[in-house]
Amino acid sequence: MKCTICEHRCTITEGGTGICRMYTNTGGVIHEKYPDSYLTVMPVSIETIPLLHFAPRAKLLQVSSVGCTFSCPGCVSGVLIGDIEGMAHALKTIPPPAVVARAKDEGCSGIVFCLNEPAVALPSFIRLAREAKGAGLTTGCSTNGYFTSEALEELVPFLDFVNIGLKGISDNRYLACRAAHAAPVFRNIRTLAEAGVHVEASVMYLKGGEDEVLEVARHLAAISPDIPLQVMRFVPFGDAGLSEEPTILESERLCDALHDILPYVYLFNSPGTRCLDTVCPSCGETIFAREFYGPMGARTLRARNGARCSCGVSVPVIGEISAVGFDEPGMLGGYRPTRALEMAEAIRVCLVSGESPAPPGFWPGIAKEEFIGGLHDRIQTIDGYLGLIEDIGVRCGRSKEAAALHDYISGRIETVRSSVCDNPRPRVYYSMGTPLFALNAGRFEVCLAETAGGEVVNRQIVRKGKPGVNLSVDEFSALNPSIIIISGFLSAPPEDYLCTCSELGLRAEAVSRGAVYALPPGWDFGSPRFVLGLMAIANILHPDRCSFDLDAETALFYRRFYDRDPETARPNRSFCMPGSPASGLQPSDPVGGLKNNEPG
Numbered sequence: 001m002k003c004t005i006c007e008h009r010c011t012i013t014e015g016g017t018g019i020c021r022m023y024t025n026t027g028g029v030i031h032e033k034y035p036d037s038y039l040t041v042m043p044v045s046i047e048t049i050p051l052l053h054f055a056p057r058a059k060l061l062q063v064s065s066v067g068c069t070f071s072c073p074g075c076v077s078g079v080l081i082g083d084i085e086g087m088a089h090a091l092k093t094i095p096p097p098a099v100v101a102r103a104k105d106e107g108c109s110g111i112v113f114c115l116n117e118p119a120v121a122l123p124s125f126i127r128l129a130r131e132a133k134g135a136g137l138t139t140g141c142s143t144n145g146y147f148t149s150e151a152l153e154e155l156v157p158f159l160d161f162v163n164i165g166l167k168g169i170s171d172n173r174y175l176a177c178r179a180a181h182a183a184p185v186f187r188n189i190r191t192l193a194e195a196g197v198h199v200e201a202s203v204m205y206l207k208g209g210e211d212e213v214l215e216v217a218r219h220l221a222a223i224s225p226d227i228p229l230q231v232m233r234f235v236p237f238g239d240a241g242l243s244e245e246p247t248i249l250e251s252e253r254l255c256d257a258l259h260d261i262l263p264y265v266y267l268f269n270s271p272g273t274r275c276l277d278t279v280c281p282s283c284g285e286t287i288f289a290r291e292f293y294g295p296m297g298a299r300t301l302r303a304r305n306g307a308r309c310s311c312g313v314s315v316p317v318i319g320e321i322s323a324v325g326f327d328e329p330g331m332l333g334g335y336r337p338t339r340a341l342e343m344a345e346a347i348r349v350c351l352v353s354g355e356s357p358a359p360p361g362f363w364p365g366i367a368k369e370e371f372i373g374g375l376h377d378r379i380q381t382i383d384g385y386l387g388l389i390e391d392i393g394v395r396c397g398r399s400k401e402a403a404a405l406h407d408y409i410s411g412r413i414e415t416v417r418s419s420v421c422d423n424p425r426p427r428v429y430y431s432m433g434t435p436l437f438a439l440n441a442g443r444f445e446v447c448l449a450e451t452a453g454g455e456v457v458n459r460q461i462v463r464k465g466k467p468g469v470n471l472s473v474d475e476f477s478a479l480n481p482s483i484i485i486i487s488g489f490l491s492a493p494p495e496d497y498l499c500t501c502s503e504l505g506l507r508a509e510a511v512s513r514g515a516v517y518a519l520p521p522g523w524d525f526g527s528p529r530f531v532l533g534l535m536a537i538a539n540i541l542h543p544d545r546c547s548f549d550l551d552a553e554t555a556l557f558y559r560r561f562y563d564r565d566p567e568t569a570r571p572n573r574s575f576c577m578p579g580s581p582a583s584g585l586q587p588s589d590p591v592g593g594l595k596n597n598e599p600g
C-alpha cells in the first residue's frame with residue numbers, strides 16, 4: 001500500500017512502516033500508529049512558533065508528538081525523532097475535545113502543531129483542527145511543507161496560519177535531509193498563499209549558503225512579497241559540525257542583502273541582533289521591537305498601534321495585536337521542551353558511557369510537563385544540577401554511575417573554589433551572542449563564573465528575559481566589566497564581538513583590553529561538561545592561581561564518561577582572544593570539535 005501523505009509516497013507492507021515510522025498497514029489500510037497521541041500539550045506565545053505577522057503576542061496551545069518525515073543534520077528537535085519507539089512510551093492519548101477544552105481553560109486563542117512534523121500525525125491533526133475551528137479557535141502548524149497535493153487539499157480548510165521550514169532551494173539541501181526535492185515545498189507554499197492561509201517561511205542558513213538563501217527569497221517574492229522570511233542561523237544541535245554555523249555578524253549582513261528582495265526579513269538564533277525588529281520598508285521606522293527568546297523564538301517588546309507606521313505604511317499583520325504577551329514558565333514554550341529533553345539525555349549518555357537506548361520508563365517520566373517545567377529552576381545552580389544527575393541516575397537505573405559523575409564534578413569544584421577563594425574578584429560580564437544581550441543574573445553561567453572567582457556584573461540588571469535581556473549602550477557602559485565571557489551556546493567569535501563593540505561605540509575596560517573570551521558549546525550550560533567550563537573560566541579570571549590543563553582534563557572526561565576520545569576535528573572558530581595563554585584556550589585550541597549537545 002502507498003502512503004500519500006507526504007512526497008516520499010512510501011510503500012508500506014502489511015505490519016510495516018514507512019520512512020517516518022509513524023504509519024502502518026493493517027489489512028490493506030494505512031493508519032496512524034499513535035492516533036490522537038501527544039508528547040507535549042502546553043500554552044506558548046505565538047512568537048516562539050515562530051510567527052511574527054499573525055496575532056502578535058497571542059497565546060496558543062502547542063501540541064507535539066514524535067517523529068518526522070525528514071532527517072536533518074543538526075535538527076533542534078532531533079531528540080524527538082532519534083528513538084521513536086522509546087519516545088512513543090511517553091505519548092499520551094488525548095481526544096480532540098479534551099485538547100480544545102484545555103485550550104479554552106488556558107485562555108488560548110488557537111491551537112498549533114509544532115516541535116515535530118504534523119504530517120506524521122495528519123489524521124489526528126485534522127480531527128483536532130476541525131474540533132478547534134468549531135470552537136472558534138484559530139489553527140495552524142509549523143511544518144517542512146513536504147505534503148502531497150492531495151494531503152494538503154484535505155488540510156487547507158482547517159488552517160489559518162502556517163510556518164514552512166525551508167531547508168534551502170536546491171535538491172541537494174533536501175537530499176541532506178533525506179528528501180528528494182525542494183519543488184513540492186514551493187508548490188505547497190503557493191497553494192497555501194493562494195488559499196488565503198497566512199504563510200511565514202523560515203529558511204536554514206548554513207555557513208557559505210548565502211546564495212541558497214537569496215534564491216529562496218527570490219522564489220518567495222515571486223509568490224508574495226508579503227511573506228515574512230525568517231532566517232534560522234544554523235546552530236549545530238546533534239551531530240552537525242560547528243564549521244557549518246555562520247556567525248551572527250555574517251547572518252546580519254545576509255539579512256541586509258535579503259531586504260533588497262523581501263521587505264520583511266528576520267534573524268533567529270542570534271541573541272541581541274537588531275534583525276528581529278520589523279522596520280517600515282518605506283522610512284525605516286521601527287514598527288515592532290523584538291528580543292531573542294530562546295532557540296527559534298522571539299518576544300515582542302513594543303508594537304506600533306495597528307502595525308501602522310507614522311509615514312502611513314501598514315505592515316501586513318493578520319489579527320489583533322495583544323497588549324500583553326504570555327510568558328511561559330521554566331522550560332515550557334517554543335522549542336525549550338526539546339532542549340529540556342536533550343539536557344536529560346546529555347546526563348544519561350554520561351551514565352551509560354555510549355549509545356545504550358533509554359529504558360522504557362525513562363522518557364515517559366522525563367517528558368511530563370511537571371518535569372520539564374521544574375527543570376529550569378533545578379539547572380540554574382551547581383547543587384541543583386548535581387541533584388539532577390542523581391535523579392537521572394535513578395530514572396535510568398544507573399545510580400552508581402551517577403554517584404561517580406557527581407563525585408568527579410564535586411571534586412573539581414572544590415579544587416577551583418579553594419584555588420580562588422581569597423583572590424580579588426574581577427568584574428565579569430556574561431553575555432550571549434552579541435555584546436548587548438546580557439544573560440539573566442539567575443542563570444547557571446553566572447553561578448559558574450562566581451564559583452570561578454568572579455564578581456558578575458549581570459547581577460546589577462533587574463530586568464529578566466529568556467535567557468536574558470537586551471541592554472542599551474549606556475547600560476553596557478555603566479557595567480564596565482574588566483572581563484567578558486561569551487556563552488558557549490549561541491556563541492560568537494570574540495573578534496566579531498569586538499567588531500560589534502566598535503561599531504556600536506561600546507566602552508568598557510574589557511573591550512579596550514580585548515579581554516573577551518568565548519567558551520566551547522556545552523561547557524557552561526546543559527551538559528555535565530560544565531565542569532570543564534568552570535576550570536576554563538577559573539584560568540581566565542585567576543591566571544596567577546589557576547592553570548588547569550584543559551586538554552588533559554577534556555581527554556580524561558571523555559574517556560571516563562563517554563568511553564571515547566574527544567573528536568580530533570577542530571572547530572572552525574576561535575574561543576578566546578589571542579594573547580591570553582593562561583586561559584588554556586587559544587584561537588585554534590584543540591578543544592575537540594565539540595557540538596552544542598554532543599554527544600547526548
Ligand code: SF4
Binds near residue numbers: 006
Ligand atoms: S507520511 Fe510517513 S509513511 Fe507516509 S509517505 Fe511520508 S514518510 Fe512515508
